[in-house]
Amino acid sequence: MTRDTPGTPAAFATALRAREQLVGYWSVLDSPVSTERVARLGYDYVALDAQHGLIEYKGLLTSLTAIDTKGSTAVGLVRVVANDPAPIGQALDAGAAGVIVPLVDTAQDAADAVAAVRYPPLGRRSYGPMRSALRIGPNPAEAHEQTVVLAMIETAQGLANVEEICATEGLDGIYVGPSDLRIAIGGATSTDPAVADRFEAALVTVREAAAAAGIAAGIHNADGASAARRLAEGFTFATVSSDLTHLEQIAGRHLADARQAGDA
DSSP: OOTTSTTOHHHHHHHHHTTOOEEEEEEOSOOHHHHHHHHTTTOSEEEEESSSSSOOHHHHHHHHHHHTSTTOOOEEEEEOSSSOHHHHHHHHHTTOSEEEEOOOOSHHHHHHHHHHHSOTTTOOOOSOOTTGGGTSOSSHHHHHHHOEEEEEEOSHHHHHTHHHHHTOTTOOEEEEOHHHHHHHTTOSSTTOGGGHHHHHHHHHHHHHHHHHHTOEEEEEESSHHHHHHHHHHTOSEEEEOOHHHHHHHHHHHHHHHHHHHHHO
16 A cells, blocks of 8 residues: 555555555454554554444444554455445444445446445435544545445355446445355355365456456455465455454464463
């Protein structure tokens, strides 16, 4: 991302639309203090999960405020609960620099998401930037430049229509939900290795469609090494794991080390 203004929505939007490589972190916990710490580590964005995460509106508001703390390099994104103007508008009014919209199956779905993010005459977002006006806009034209909308590709229908989705006017990027996509193409589980070749072929289709349309292509990853691999393959932004997953992994690792020392 443009390094002279890290953590600003304008710099993030410019970098994402230019298809620069960006790295983010995923948060599912309503824990603003820990989210604040993560935002200072050097990530380009922290995505708050309001769909499957444990964060309600007050948590989004306080976590977005925490992400904007002194020393932060990141902007706050929100994966909204649904492709609906109400939660999209709330996330943006709370200060999100962009939204990740789940279950986008068609170009019309993508157009609806764009409309929910943009003010008239470009869309149908209602004007009421309660907190976001402190950092984004507040004039509609400025807000449009500084706010991004990303459509998730995670269903069989979305994959089939990915070229048309990517061509949607005003869409800034697409984002692969690998767990749902793997199940959608026939996987028995979210990590089923039996469909690995089909899954990798689907990722090629997605990132090539985004490249052809000139928009950003992102993907969620289990760890940093996987994120590096996907960026090297041609994805333009990649998210790393989640706070809850890392909490469990690190706690378990320390417990194993302590048990081993005790046994010795």
